[in-house]
Amino acid sequence: MLNNFKEFKMPRYEQVRWHIQTLLTESKWDENTPLPTEQEFADKYEVSVGTVRKAVEKLVEDGVLIKQQGKGTFLKRPDFASSLLRFFKFRDKDARYVTPTGIIKKIIVIDGIDDINKKLNIGKNKALIYIERTRMVEDRVLLSEKIWLPKSRFQAFATLNPEDFENLLYPFYYTKCGQFVSSAVETLYFITDHSDDYLGNTKQENLVKVCRIAKNLEGDPIEYRESYGLAEKFSYEINII
Incomplete structure (x- = not known):
């Protein structure tokens, strides 16, 4: 899934981060619907769970996603x-x-x-x-x-x-x-x-x-x-x- 980035010197977690942002944009993701689990993303992009976790944490830091304890990770709309x-x-x-x-x-x-x-x-x-x-x-x-x-x-x-x-x-x-x-x-x-x-x-x-x-x-x-x-x-x- 990430072969398109082989010619770029971009860390794998950054590649995953870009793919997740694209998914959110192109699918018009509902902010009330949790994202797939880290394991599901890992299977989808053929990377480790650790790589996905780092990508998700970066999106949380950027204010794009928010984690809700016991519920999952969601698209965050700024207040x-x-x-x-x-x-x-x-x-x-x-x-x-x-x-x-x-x-x-x-x-x-x-x-x-x-x-x-x-x-x-x-x-x-x-x-x-x-x-x-x-x-x-x-x-x-x-x-x-x-x-x-x-x-x-x-x-x-x-x-x-x-x-x-x-x-x-x-x-x-x-x-x-x-x-x-x-x-x-x-x-x-x-x-x-x-x-x-x-x-x-x-x-x-x-x-x-x-x-x-x-x-x-x-x-x-x-x-x-x-x-x-x-x-x-x-x-x-x-x-x-």
Whole structure:
């Protein structure tokens, strides 16, 4: 099974790791379904159990897999709620923390944009799926998001309407288009002189802008997102132990 790698000086466990990642991607693996056992992988790839164990441990270290005692090894979906929302903690009228509801306001196919296409590592003439989305709590818009996706990866979105989308986008990316978001890089800015139609702010009000590049299991960028929120709603909290 690993003969294709003979000409490469790649350790066997790295070869197995690559094959497992490919399996997860191409089979649209259910994150609630345990992976085959280490022995089953060893038989499949004709390697030792120790080699498979090292490959799996590396994928756990990389945040791709998670081991659950007594249950097995599973595909791990990053908790992005603890990312952006750690900067914007929302409370309802009873002062309880709540997770905002995502609402798609617009989805269209657009021509490539040089700067965006570079971020997505695709040709400058490649078409994009452009999405506008709000995050709301009790009918108040608290975050406004602009999202760009490579049309080649998200072809199924080209015919969808805003009401066809689910509240959580990343699981929907996976079930609808087979695109699994494994990691992301975020950069935060405070900006001025920018108004947003959904937030309804004036140019005199400061905004927080969070730029995110989300990547798949292979490390390829598959989404670029800009999220805007009022600076007065921004907070930073960290526990130091």
